[in-house]
Amino acid sequence: MKHDSMLEEVPVEQAVGMVLAHDLTQIIPGKFKGRLFKKGHVIREEDIPALLSIGKEHIYTLRLQQGYLHEDEAALRMAKAAQGAGVTLTEPHEGKVTLKSAIHGLVKIDKDRIDQVNSLDQVIMSTVKTNTVAEPGRSLMGTRVIPLVIEEDRIMAVERIAASTGQPLVEVKPFRPLRAGLITTGSEVFKGRIEDKFGPVVRNKLAALGSEVIEQRFAPDDSETIVQEIRRFLEEDRADLILVTGGMSVDPDDRTPGAIKRAGASVVSYGSPMLPGSMLLMGYLDGIPIMGLPGCVMHDPYTSFDVLLPRICAGETITRADITELGYGGLYGC
Numbered sequence: 590m591k592h593d594s595m596l597e598e599v600p601v602e603q604a605v606g607m608v609l610a611h612d613l614t615q616i617i618p619g620k621f622k623g624r625l626f627k628k629g630h631v632i633r634e635e636d637i638p639a640l641l642s643i644g645k646e647h648i649y650t651l652r653l654q655q656g657y658l659h660e661d662e663a664a665l666r667m668a669k670a671a672q673g674a675g676v677t678l679t680e681p682h683e684g685k686v687t688l689k690s691a692i693h694g695l696v697k698i699d700k701d702r703i704d705q706v707n708s709l710d711q712v713i714m715s716t717v718k719t720n721t722v723a724e725p726g727r728s729l730m731g732t733r734v735i736p737l738v739i740e741e742d743r744i745m746a747v748e749r750i751a752a753s754t755g756q757p758l759v760e761v762k763p764f765r766p767l768r769a770g771l772i773t774t775g776s777e778v779f780k781g782r783i784e785d786k787f788g789p790v791v792r793n794k795l796a797a798l799g800s801e802v803i804e805q806r807f808a809p810d811d812s813e814t815i816v817q818e819i820r821r822f823l824e825e826d827r828a829d830l831i832l833v834t835g836g837m838s839v840d841p842d843d844r845t846p847g848a849i850k851r852a853g854a855s856v857v858s859y860g861s862p863m864l865p866g867s868m869l870l871m872g873y874l875d876g877i878p879i880m881g882l883p884g885c886v887m888h889d890p891y892t893s894f895d896v897l898l899p900r901i902c903a904g905e906t907i908t909r910a911d912i913t914e915l916g917y918g919g920l921y922g923c
C-alpha cells in the first residue's frame with residue numbers, strides 16, 4: 590500500500606466543507622510562527638484567502654489504511670515510549686509532541702538509544718543534553734515523524750528501542766537536599782587580609798539545587814589544619830558532602846589537594862578537562878563526596894563544579910569516565 594493512495598489532493602476552492610488532515614502552519618518572519626488551522630477544522634468559504642496566503646492551493650483528504658499512522662498519533666506513540674518519571678507530554682501540535690519536565694531535577698537522556706532511533710529514517714527525537722538541570726516546564730524532547738502518514742512498523746521499531754534496556758529514554762531525577770560542610774582555605778582570608786567571597790557563591794549554588802551549607806569553617810594554608818577540619822566534619826557525621834575551597838593550583842601555599850588525600854579520600858580525579866574548572870578535585874571519603882574547588886568557581890559563572898554538583902545532588906556517584914567526558918565541549922573560556 591502506497592501513501593499516495595491514502596492521500597488525495599483537492600484544490601482549496603473545491604475544499605469547502607472538507608476536514609483538514611493535519612495542522613497548517615503560518616510563518617511571518619519576525620512576527621509569527623504557529624498553527625493557523627488545526628487538524629480537524631472544517632474548511633469554510635472565508636478560509637480560502639488565508640489558505641492561499643500561506644501557499645496552500647491544495648489540501649489533502651486522508652483515508653488512513655490499516656498498518657499506517659497519522660503524524661500526530663505516531664509522534665504521540667514515540668513520546669509515550671520515551672517518557673520516564675518526572676516527565677509530562679503535550680498534545681500533538683503541527684505533528685510534534687513535546688516532553689517537558691514536571692519537576693526541578695537532573696535530566697537523564699540515553700544518548701545511545703536516541704542515536705539508534707534517529708538512525709531510522711523518517712522519525713526524529715530531538716533532545717536537550719543529558720545531566721543538565723531542568724526547571725518544571727522545561728522542554729526536554731520533541732518527537733515527530735517526517736511524512737504525514739507513516740508505517741506503524743516503523744513506530745514499533747522505535748518502541749522496541751525504547752523498551753530495550755528497561756530504562757526510560759528520558760527522565761528527570763529529583764534533587765536530594767544535601768547538607769554540605771564548607772572549608773575555606775587561604776591565609777589571606779583566614780588572617781582577615783581580604784574578605785571571603787567563596788562562601789556566598791557556594792551557598793547560592795547549593796541553594797539553587799535545594800541543598801545547603803550547614804557550616805563554613807576557615808583554615809590557613811596549612812595542610813594539618815585542613816586535614817583536621819575535614820575529619821571534624823566526618824566525625825560529627827552531619828555532612829553529606831564536603832567542599833574545600835582555594836589552594837588548588839601550583840603554588841607552594843596550595844595545600845588543598847594534598848590535604849584531601851591525607852585525610853584519607855580516594856581521589857576519582859585531581860584535574861578535570863574543563864576550562865574553567867580544570868583544577869577541581871573529585872573524591873570520596875568514607876562514602877561521602879569531597880571536592881576541592883579552585884578559585885575560578887568563585888569567579889566564573891559556569892565551571893566543572895556546576896556540571897558535577899547537580900549530579901551529586903541527584904544522588905549519582907561520579908566516576909573517572911564522567912570526568913573524562915567533560916573535555917569535549919568543555920571549553921567555556923578562561
Ligand SMILES: Nc1nc2c(c(=O)[nH]1)N[C@H]1C(S)=C(S)[C@@H](COP(=O)(O)OP(=O)(O)OC[C@H]3O[C@@H](n4cnc5c(N)ncnc54)[C@H](O)[C@@H]3O)O[C@H]1N2
Binds near residue numbers: 774775777834836885
Ligand atoms: N602557573 C599556573 N597558574 C595557575 C594555574 C596553573 O595550573 N598554573 N591554574 C589556574 C587555575 S585553573 C585556577 S582556578 C587558579 C586558582 O587556583 P587556586 O584554587 O589555587 O586559588 P588560590 O591560589 O587559592 O587563589 C586564587 C585567587 O583567589 C583569591 N581567593 C581564594 N579564596 C578566596 C576567598 N575565599 N575569598 C576571596 N578571595 C579568594 C586569592 O586571594 C587569589 O587572589 O590558579 C590559576 N593559575
Ligand code: MOO
Binds near residue numbers: 863864866868883886
Ligand atoms: O580550575 Mo581553573 O578554572 O581552570 O580557572
